[in-house]
Amino acid sequence: MRMNEHFENHRAVLDTVRRFERMVAQHESVFFDLEDFENIIDHYVTNAEFDKALQACEAALGQYPFSTELLIDRAQVTAMRGDYTEAERQIDHVADLDPTNADVAVTRGIISTQRGEFAQAVDFFRAGLEQEPEREDIHFNLGLAFQSWQKFKSAAKHYKQSLRLNPDNETGVQELLHCLDITARLEEHEAFFQRFTDDDPYSATAWYNLGQYWYRREDFTKAAEAFDYAVTISADFYDAHHWLADTFVCQQEYLKAIPEFELAYPTGEPTDEALCNIGECYEKLRDWEPARRYYRQALEINPAMDEAWFGQGVLLQEQERWLEAIHYFRKATELYADSGEYWSALGAAENQVGNVVSALEAYEKATEVAPEDAQGWVSWSAILYEQGHFTEAVELVRHAVELHPHEAHFHYMLCAYLLADGRMREAYNTLETALTLSFDQHVLLFDYFPELREQPGLKRLIEQFRK
Template sequence: MNENFEDREEVLATVRRFEDMVASNESVFFDLADFENIIDHYTTNTQYEKALQACEAAIAQYPFSTELLIDRSQVLAMKGEYGAASSQIEDVAHLDPDNPDVAVTRGIIATQKGEFAEAVAFFLQAVERTEDRDDIFFNLGLAYQSWQKFKSAAKYYKQSLRLNPDNEVAVQELLYCLEVSERLESNLEFFRRFTDEDPYSAVAWYNLGQAHFRAGQFDDAVRAFDYAILIDGEFYDAHGYLASTYVSLERYRAAISEFELSHPPGEPSPEALCNIGECHEKLAEWDLARRFYQRAVDLEPEMDEAWFGIGVIMQAQEKYFEAIHFFRKAVSLYAESVEYWLALAAAEYQIGNIVSAIEAYEKGTEVGPENKDGWLNWSILLYEQGNFDGAIDLMRNALEISPAEAELHYRLCAYLLAAGRYREAYACLEGALLLDFDKHRLLFEYFPELESQQALARLIDQYRK
């Protein structure tokens, strides 16, 4: 069994014991290492209130532990309570001035406050005072990343991973920095070196797989995840990533098999069930898709993706009334999704709820103004209602946001023609033809009757290369 998995289970059991103690308001003894694990678990999951509660309980049992006082200061910083955090760490500095964690904590507070140059200076101070510690290099990476200096961030994340290749968060942050700075492909060798040095490390193959996946090299990703699973059959995250890779390759049957192995037997996660539902949806297996989405919702009622998935199935089967119910539920849970709003608008439109459809399009374009489909679909609705001026205004709004989007120019031209505003239409068409000549075919796809207009044909011919 994967050693990491065993460790993780042990930590989770300790956390459950601590939560039982809090719930029953009893005092239970934990050793110092257990408290450190509990605090670390909460901070990793950004549950800072619970982390602080664990710090207080730990300090009550071990009042002279500088490690716990340092933990408390770091948690306060993460909660944004900088004054209390600084005051706490200065107390520790008074007691133990040479402790490298004093400098680390000062660095964490500075990072949280957005004082990145100071943060870096503190972390470099800590590096000088101690043997190689992966967490200090990780914090340096985080400070540089928050400072938008992705190249320097990547350098220190790499340093951290050389010391501790199992730090999953460092892997994710490094991949992000390499992606943002467009240096991922040129850095694949860094991840490959770990598999060369230790060919039997499941984690090394898993990390290499993630790098290939992010670089869009799906076949290489499949091979790397396969090796990870070969070494450790219960490496659930590797099964999950392999499944996602198969989805990217549109191999939905293979993806389903891997999602089924991405969790301990009999303990499916809502995410895995939702992903399996989506694979069945892609295969147009509506009943199976619905069943898995429903199981995801039963386990996690707040899972907007699953509610949305059921809506998509209803819409595919032309059950628009039912689809609307599920889309509304999805947007109530996550109102920041353009996709949800546009799907709701389309379903409302299908059953003739024009006002509700317009409201949903309005919301969708508010949430994602750069998404051209929202503007285009909303404008069609107005055009079909005979509201040419409204459709024209929408296209002009959309073009203010995305002036280089040729499709919007062609659509505006079509609406201007429909409104009889020919001079404006031809001026708009000239701009569109200069931007992207080949897309002029869209004009005739929207409005086939325009093909017979001689003036239009002549204008297009002038721009034909």
């Protein structure tokens, strides 16, 4: 399918979905043909809106009660919602009606995958392939089963076959790249993705997939080139515009990113994500007013968008309007409590206005939800150090050292805390490690803790390493 046809079909599907949703909202009875219902159900499944997908299945079966395809759709959606017993009952009924249908085995495979019975799932999917060996969706489901089973090489093999049969499967591209990344085999698959553009240089999808490959490789220049080809071939390829913008962001080319984010949605139909991304670009450019405007527009579309609340907090923080920033950071943590970044920002703002207890609580929460983030431990320890709780500060900054043992900065902080706690031998051992890792960074010790300039033993040790 040519890309312009793909987008025309996509727009038609969205129009059908909107018409169906209006019907449901207004309790109207509107006729859809079978293909329309299949498209509606597929749209909801693709977007993981399984309750809506089941609602569409029931509405469709109300008009086409003997459709085997719809009965299978309903069984698969029921499995995706986690109701495995009911899904099995439904697919057993389909098997009685049509025992040779390959989708019976596929549905049983989906149920087994959802249940974590991966070996059984693979057997079911392979049985389906024996009946219909060129089914790209069966290869894709085999990929998902193997991936869930932690067998990433086998998963990659089936994702690749799925993409050979259907290069338009964007989810398949992402899952394949993940499997190749986790098995450190990305580099050796350049030819696989390049071949699609060689076979059809006018395929926007092929260039888009190649862009995804280079993006995952963190070669943002080549990724941008590929995404640029995709949008040149198909100007309304919104996802490609989004990824092109994102590659510019990764290269800190925010002025280039902004117009691409503006093209990442149909005219007059901005998304909250695009508006928030534009706001962040203006924030990085330190252009506060348009940044604030775009963040607010994003919240008008989606008041529960935590990124936009956080972004407004960052704007205020950058302008040292700490008290106002607290409100926005708190709202962000209320909407998404699992972000260490949000809690750390809230802790910093609370500390700036003198709310030490609230700051400590925020940093404690930051380390609870993101223990792998060193910044939370460091910031928490710094407040304790300022409060004279040296032993506690030592224990906290040790977490940062454990997370980043080769980062001299954290060793220097630990040295200072140990000195303040009177643990001289440990402090000097830690300083030796820090000086070995980076002698030049020893000035940080005195930047953070100017009182240490008068420590004679410290000076002597530093001078020994200088020589």
